[in-house]
Amino acid sequence: MLEIKNLHFSYNDQTPVLNNLSLNIEDGDFIALVGPNGCGKTTLIKLICDLLKKQKGTIELNGIENSNYTVKTSILYLPSEDILPEFLTGLEYVKLMLKMYGIQLDEKQLSSLSKFYSFESALDVMIEEYSHGMRKKIQFISAMLINPELLIIDETLNGMDVESREITKILLEKYSSKGKTIVMCSHDLNLLEEVCSKAIVLYNGRIHISKKMEDIKKETDLISIFREILNHEELKNKILTSEL
Numbered sequence: 001m002l003e004i005k006n007l008h009f010s011y012n013d014q015t016p017v018l019n020n021l022s023l024n025i026e027d028g029d030f031i032a033l034v035g036p037n038g039c040g041k042t043t044l045i046k047l048i049c050d051l052l053k054k055q056k057g058t059i060e061l062n063g064i065e066n067s068n069y070t071v072k073t074s075i076l077y078l079p080s081e082d083i084l085p086e087f088l089t090g091l092e093y094v095k096l097m098l099k100m101y102g103i104q105l106d107e108k109q110l111s112s113l114s115k116f117y118s119f120e121s122a123l124d125v126m127i128e129e130y131s132h133g134m135r136k137k138i139q140f141i142s143a144m145l146i147n148p149e150l151l152i153i154d155e156t157l158n159g160m161d162v163e164s165r166e167i168t169k170i171l172l173e174k175y176s177s178k179g180k181t182i183v184m185c186s187h188d189l190n191l192l193e194e195v196c197s198k199a200i201v202l203y204n205g206r207i208h209i210s211k212k213m214e215d216i217k218k219e220t221d222l223i224s225i226f227r228e229i230l231n232h233e234e235l236k237n238k239i240l241t242s243e244l
Contacts, residue, residue: 001026002048002150002181007057009043017043019205021057025183027149030176032192032213033185034222035202036229041185044202045152048183049077061150073101076148080155082135086128090119090138093127097142106145113141116167132159140168144175151175153184157191169195189222203229 002025009018017040025031035041046052048059050067059066061074084093098105114120117137127135136159143151153172157165173195176182186192192199192213199216201209209216209225216222 001062003058003060003063004048005058007044007047007054007059009040009047009052009055016205018047021206023200023207023210025181027181028176028179029181030172030195030197031181031183032196032199032222033183033202034189034192034199034226035208036226039202040205041202042154045077045154045183045185048150049075049152051077074149075152076101076143076146076150077152078139078143078154078156080158082132082139082159084127084130084135084138086126089124089126090130090134090141091123093138094123094142094145098145101146101148103146109145110141113144116171117141117164133161133164136160137164140171144171147180150181150183153182153186155186157186157188189226193217193222201225201229 004024005022007018007021008016010016017038021040021044033041033044043052047054048066050072061071064071066072066075085096088096094110095105111120114123117140119134119137119141122130122134122138127138130138136156139156157168160168169191172182172184176197184192184196193216196213198212199209199222200207201222208229216225
């Protein structure tokens with residue numbers, strides 16, 4: 001379980017990006033982390049991964065502080081950027097990532113994942129020759145092989161072709177069903193509604209909504225929640241009545 005208590009963070013010591021935020025994420029949860037730009041999503045992710053130092057509050061995975069090495073090797077963060085070591089082949093990159101996490105390569109699993117993604121011939125190609133979509137594929141192949149307790153995904157499906165996106169969604173659903181935890185941050189709200197089991201909506205550094213996705217769907221949808229937060233009707237009226 002990921003447990004966050006009274007988390008506070010500010011970049012300028014004035015306006016808090018996260019303001020006394022607390023939440024619990026259970027094993028097997030597939031979380032949609034959403035909110036308007038500037039609401040604190042990326043900051044929260046970086047704090048969980050110990051890429052930013054906490055100013056106040058605690059973050060623990062299974063009762064252990066997130067700065068502990070054991071926790072760091074239990075978390076894998078797939079960022080929106082696709083900046084990878086271009087001087088390596090795809091296979092060399094996979095082996096490097098596994099070595100960093102202290103995991104032996106499962107050749108059979110690698111073969112299966114490569115076939116799913118039609119990636120067998122690309123494993124021996126230099127990453128500098130990869131397209132954006134290919135870089136995303138090798139990141140997901142590595143993630144599935146590492147098999148972390150907590151997988152954090154930030155817009156990583158962007159740039160994938162339709163078939164690869166569908167394959168990735170199935171892999172993530174299977175991954176979650178085995179008790180692994182996923183936090184996915186995306187502007188594709190339809191995708192999040194389709195695959196995630198819970199939604200956490202951030203706004204002004206706080207949790208605006210934390211609900212099971214099935215309960216949200218019974219009452220509304222994520223885009224309607226966003227429109228409410230952003231005063232969509234008022235904004236729409238201003239634009240339509242402006243002299244643009």
